[in-house]
Amino acid sequence: MRLGGRLSAAIEILADIEARRRPVADALKDWGLSHRFAGSKDRAAIGNLVYDALRRKRSYGARMEEETPRALVSAAALETLVSGPQALYAALEGDRFAPELPGAEALSRFLDDDAHQAPAAVKADIPDWLAPHFEAAFGEDWVAEAAALSDRPPLDLRVNTLKSDRETVLAALKPFSPEPCALSPVGVRIAPIEGDGRHPNVQVEAGFQKGWFEIQDEGSQLAALLSGAMPGGQVLDFCAGAGGKTLALSGAMENSGQIHAHDADRQRLAPIYDRLKRAGVRNAQVHDPRDDLSSLEGAMDIVLIDAPCTGTGTWRRRPDAKWRLSEAALAKRTAEQDAVLAAASAFVKPGGTLVYVTCSVLGVENADRVEAFLDRNAGGFLPIDMAARWAEILPDVSPAYRAVPIAGVAAGGLMLSPRISGTDGFFIAALQAAS
Incomplete structure (x- = not known):
């Protein structure tokens, strides 16, 4: 043509x-x-x-x-x-x-x-009603932050350390000019499309078929790493979906301990089985939505909630979603987030960690939800300093890069965005249960 x-x-x-x-x-x-x-x-x-x-x-x-x-x-x-x-x-x-x-x-x-x-909302390329939400989330830089969600995204991959390493994956994908991600130690990035070009179909590559890597935004990789999952731990991925973070958690845990992958939607969960097999994951147990999880209550070192959200942080990849989003849909999501926080918290053992993640940049879905949960559970959970956790878990990331994402701290949480960190928009907070 x-x-x-x-x-x-x-x-x-x-x-x-x-x-x-x-x-x-x-x-x-x-x-x-x-x-x-x-x-x-x-x-x-x-x-x-x-x-x-x-x-x-x-x-x-x-x-x-x-x-x-x-x-x-x-x-x-x-x-x-x-x-x-x-x-x-x-x-x-x-x-x-x-x-x-x-x-x-x-x-x-x-x-x-x-x-x-x-008008500011036009320059930001967002609906008028969302302007106050972006201003509340980002302050005086909100127009630039919103506009950055209109750029073409890169293609990010996560190296599966159970089967390969970053140098091997970089070499295997050399024809596509991959580079190491700036923040994730297991990330590989292929630059955004230019002109009428296209990203390579990396899923047909031998390395993908062998389970050497998965497609996963760098921000999502960081969310899994910052959960603090360690070898030998007991982890519940409460909203596992297709299993992206389950796979990343297994790599961080070196295939030891136990990951319980659960989702309330059977259709969303369906792809996880093939993905686990290809990646060589042996420490994950998938729970059907009808399964009784009562035996896990109060027993998990970490409960990760990849909460249902508006997906505002993924607008570079799903730009049509911002024009369909409504105030009613946002209100529905915040109610779902409150409900999933309440349900998931029951599985955290004393002294364990509840990790709350969204791919949204709206404060009403992020810090506001964490603060509301803390208010409802006074003394039951305390926020963890994510700046300190970043330095502990990602010590090899240069200080210049480390300072950038930590600038988005709110309610103990961490905000990532295309403009702040070069990733999709994510919010990550961790809460420690009282001993």
Whole structure:
């Protein structure tokens, strides 16, 4: 496909997402199934345009003075693929599949306007109602923090130390120019996509099939490491989902002790079995949602809660989610977080640790939930200083890097974000149960 066909396809997909309020991944998949002539490079380039348009929907719309799919896709093309309106017109000349573009004046205005006069929420590329939440979470830097959630993300991998090491994985993936992650000692990073490129499908690589590595954002890797899981311990991964943190915990525990992987949703839990087998994990026991966990009450050294949340910290990867999020959905999530904290805390042994993690950057889901839990359990749990824990568990991370994520401490917890730490947005807090 030429550029014109790719632009038309992206416009069609955005219109479908807008009309049916459906996830972008579903819309892209359906388009690909109904347009099988499109090759993998075409699908990747179209996906880039769609994702870029959604990431910066508000600022692109303000600069184009319209928020139509045509305007947004044209803006994304100007920002990432061509050097200006004339280059765009030249690339589309003679292409019978090319869409009708906004006029030259509109395209030139887009390039001349960086939306610096726009309202703060527009510059931040978030809905208006979320602006107070971001300001409360990040203070005067909130616009820059929110805007960083609109950048293209890297592809992060976690080395499975049960089967391999970072040098081996770096060598195996050399064609893709991987680099060690800056913070995680078991992380490998492939840089964000440029232009109409695409990330490699690392899951077809021999190293992945052999269980040498897993796809996992560096922030999620840090959350598992900072839980404090040690060889020989007893750990309950209370909201295990597909098992990403269970796998990371097993590596930290050197396949010893016991990890109990539980989730209330059987469908979310289903992929964990194959992942555990491929990774060579022997110290994890998966619990069906119907299983009786009463024998684990008061017996766990660590209970990790990867809590259900709005996912605001993952907007670089799921930009459509920010336009579907509502105040009602946020209120539902905070109620679920309170409930899961109450339920999971029963499994922590005296002196043990309750670890609360979200992939959200909103204070109402993070520090507020921890503080509410502490208020309801006065004297039962005390917050752990995550700055000190960082220095203890990750002593080899340079002081310059160490100071960056710790700047996000709140209620004893740690805030990570694309701008603060170069990771997805995460909140990590640990509470020690009274002895």
